[in-house]
Amino acid sequence: MRRLLLSGHLKFQRSSHLSLSLLRFFHVQSAISVQTDALSQFPCSSDQWSVGDPLDDFISILKNPAKTLPVHSYVSSLHCVALKAGFTENVQVGTGILNLYSKCSALDHVRKMFDELSQRNILTWTILLSACVLRGEHELGLSLFKCMLVDGVLPNCFTLATAFKCCAKNSSLRVGKSIHGWIFRNDIENDIILQNSIINFYAKHDAFGYARKVFELMPERDAVSWNSIIGVHVQLGDMTAAMDLFRASPSKDVSSWNTFINGQMENKFDQTALELLHLMVKIGPLFDQYTFSIALALSAKLALLDLGKQIHCKLLRLGFENDAFVKNSMINMYSKCGEVETSLIIFSNRVQSPNLSQLSPSFMGKLGNTISWSTLIAGYVHKGFTEEALALFSRMLNEGAPADAFTLTSIAAACADAGIFQQGRQIHACIEKLGHGVDVFLASAVIDMYAKCGSLDDARKVFEGMECTNIVFWTSMIASYALYGEGREAIDVFQMLLEKRIMPNKISFVVILSACSHAGLVEEGYKYFKMMQKDHGIVPTIEHFNCMVDLLGRQGLLDEAKNFICEHNLRHHSLVWKTLISACRVHGDFEAAIWASEKLVEIEPHEAGSYVLLSNIYATKRDWAKVSRTDLVLHDLEEEQREVILQHHSEKLAIAYGIISTPCGSPLRIMKNLRVCGDCHEAIKYVTQATDREIVLRDAYRFHHFKHGICTCRDYW
DNA sequence: TTAGGGTTAG
Structure with missing residues (x-):
């Protein structure tokens, strides 16, 4: 259709009115390449005009609001047309083009044009400041705002609202407060938009009291005012x-519902968010693209595939399937809910930009x-499709x-x-090269990566190379030490964290308790279990309780572990019984193992695993003395057979291959998907002594780091 | 004013 119109347009190119109408049509349709084609046919010399005033028509095109943000190539073509036709002397044309450059975040063009302007007024200054905000140049925006005041130009509500946007995005609480004071003292007209931006500014700086005060003093409030103040309380939790x-x-309005539902999610009230979403469908306004993004994120978070599909149908009916945000939320929802293939199909049909290099960063972001x-790669990793993720x-x-940094x-x-x-x-080298090394999410992931790839030293180097107060970053390092059974080091890092007044979260405590457990540090374990509740107000969950049962059980304090289960009323949790059974087996307390297994069967009568555990224990009883020596290998084999089989355990084979195929003295890293057996563990200790190599073995649960005949687990795992 | 993708444990 557009192509047809364009070819028709070429035949009548001498008609300025037809050219302009077509141009306006293309502009509204936002067909980027076609607009530019149409512009190239725009008659530029005055003798080509048949009727009417081309200047007026051109100005009306500049003012015509497009459905989408203007694209840079389109605006520069318009600019060329204006230059050729000699329109740029006109103030309205100059301001109009400046405004379009600002809207497509072409800050360099805006600054250049602004510098060349013969007359600067409050409107041109405001356009310049808006361009800074759109481009994320908030510091520059503020310094230009100060230049404007020095030039003696009095700001209006729009300019001030833009200045507050700059102050909200950087550390300018003081500057924003002084502008607010100036507005008061000079009795400047203060409209709803400006007041809303002041609320938002105070909220962004955690000055919630001021935000609330401004809201309360407002003579009139709109939906944005209400949403902003709701946002303040959401932020406060x-x-x-x-x-x-x-x-x-x-x-x-629809944005009020969006703000509130999203706030519930931010505060981890996912169930309330879900109920509100249902209520919105019943009595609220129609969904917009924000609602769809939020609703899909909620479905992804709760892994509710059916709900996600219903939302998908709804957005198709309302025509939101081409919104880049919504599409991305769909990719995320399908992959997190286990339908990776569907997310791949949506990904393959996503919006492709005509030429990325020509577009501004914000526009690229929108695409x-x-x-x-x-999103797609994260989905694959989440589902454990590691190879596919790396291939993607x-x-x-x-x-x-x-x-x-996300990818x-x-x-x-x-x-x-x-x-x-x-x-x-x-990947780590790539991260450093690209300058992402300072990203705290990434640094935490790299620490975890090195630890899980068998290099605790590299993990430690990344940790020590960065000053950071992020709790996940610290927890990653503590977890790394815990993984290797280095309980004392884990405690040292945890103490440093407390000294720096960084607040540990519930995961940090799971990690430190598990570190104490793996290192047999009972007293310290109790200390942190109490500290968590008393000093940090964290209510222990089953994970914390289980760490304590494990800690006591591993140390052979089986009665204490049993009492702990009873005292804390944990009888209905199968996990603690399994932990206790494992400890009873390690310490050879058959009676206690039977007792705990029977408790487990009572709770999980339909779980086959409970019966397997129980029957294993009964089987073990038949020859307890022997089993206590060989319980981690195989129960019903003759001694000779066992020796042959032990020689072929995969870790021994891997080590033998490693020794003959790598340079002397280099470390070996071995991975296996089962727990290491006692015989292999003992053998590896001797190998490290005989070959003077370090051997790092990753089994199903943890790492064993062997050096000079000793393992970091101290023979306890 | 509100939206989508990333890190820690079990």
């Missing part, structure tokens, strides 16, 4: 107040090309998409899962 405000808001890659990553690089984090996690040290190291 005060969801009761947020709920009251949401109910009280007289202007509940979502890089983001879709990282190299395809992504081949297709010229940049490796951003690299997922790839580092993939290397950790697969325990592939060499690839992990290459």
